[in-house]
Amino acid sequence: MVKRNIIIAAVVVVAVAGSAIVIQRNHSVQAENEKQITIGAIGSDAQIWQHIAKLPETKKANIIIKVKNFTDGVALNTATAEGKIDVNAFQSYAYYVAYNKSNAKTKLAMLGTTYLEPMGIYSDKYKKISDIPDGATIAIANNAANTARGLKLLAKAQLVTLKPGFGNLSGVNDIQDNPHHLKFKEIDDTTGPRVIKDNTVAAALIGNTIALEGKLNVLRDALLYEKIDQSTKDNINILATAQKNKNNKNFKKLVTLYHTKSAQKYISQQFSGTKIDVKKPITYLSE
The missing domain is CATH 3.40.190.10 (Periplasmic binding protein-like II)
Structure with a gap:
């Protein structure tokens, strides 16, 4: 009887250990699938991405968003070009063009459009x-x-x-x-x-x-x-990244997340309608 109990206990220990390994492996796979993206932003843009980071849609996309605040646009673009920041959210298309013209060796790439807000x-x-x-x-x-x-x-x-x-x-x-x-x-x-x-x-x-x-x-x-119309399309804000990351699928998911109904509801309420959603292909800006 004692021998039988020992055998049963051993089986239980092995089963529990096996379960622990499976659970640990599942957590490892989940952690591996979840991609952390560091977004650099200024002012209200940082606030927006901190909110998007908490949305169920972001978790479903297997993305972890970390937001880093900046106060200077040139410094943020430089950090993005150097890979210290994955994606930045602060600049208009015209600002982006000006930066690339002045920094030919460390150019950035557009991921997508976000909003238009008037100066x-x-x-x-x-x-x-x-x-x-x-x-x-x-x-x-x-x-x-x-x-x-x-x-x-x-x-x-x-x-x-x-x-x-x-x-x-x-x-x-x-x-x-x-x-x-x-x-x-x-x-x-x-x-x-x-x-x-x-x-x-x-x-x-x-x-x-x-x-x-x-x-x-x-x-x-x-x-x-x-006036907000097509004549001001150069003022549309964008998400930008280093040239080498322009085809990064996870980074491109950020564009989709920005335009979700949940994100737009928050942005509209929080900023009193001053950030107008613009969901356009990036080719629209260079036409």
Whole structure:
């Protein structure tokens, strides 16, 4: 009887051990299938991806998203090109083109489109564009893509006239006529919400991501903001990665996750409709 009990106990131990091995193996397979992707983002984009990281759709896609906050776009693009960041979410197509033009040896690749949000002209001193006095100083971004974008908006406000052929990388030297004798102060565009409080600045051109950081709503607080249509497609935001990763299937899943109903419901509610969903093929931007 004792011998029989010993045999039964041994069988149980082997069975339990076998089960443990199977469980451990299943966990290993699951861990192997789940791919961790580090996303670099700035401001509200980081908040969006932190939310997407928790969605059931993300778990179902076998993806673990880790979000790293940045405050500087050039530093984030550089980290992405060097492989320190897998994918970044912060820049417009025009900003991306400008970066690649200046960094031919470390170019980035697009994975897909995300949203369009308007740039605005903001002032802490004036309520209308017409109130801005002659000779006033306007703060404008010190990077080529957002400088051009801001000048186009000033042209729509009829404050300046731009030269024929003004492009996405044009600057203040491409202003044809400045009837109000405006002066321009180049700033790190992430400082825009603080700069409008500067007594020496009449107004500032601020992108919506940065505006939201400063508790500004472009639809409510801007003196004027970009019209949202096909003419502003260069301002559509994208997901970008290093050139070598442009065909990475897991990275491309991020585009799909961004456009899910769950993600879009959160984005619409959280940002008061200022981030407009754009689900287009990347070829749409280069057409």
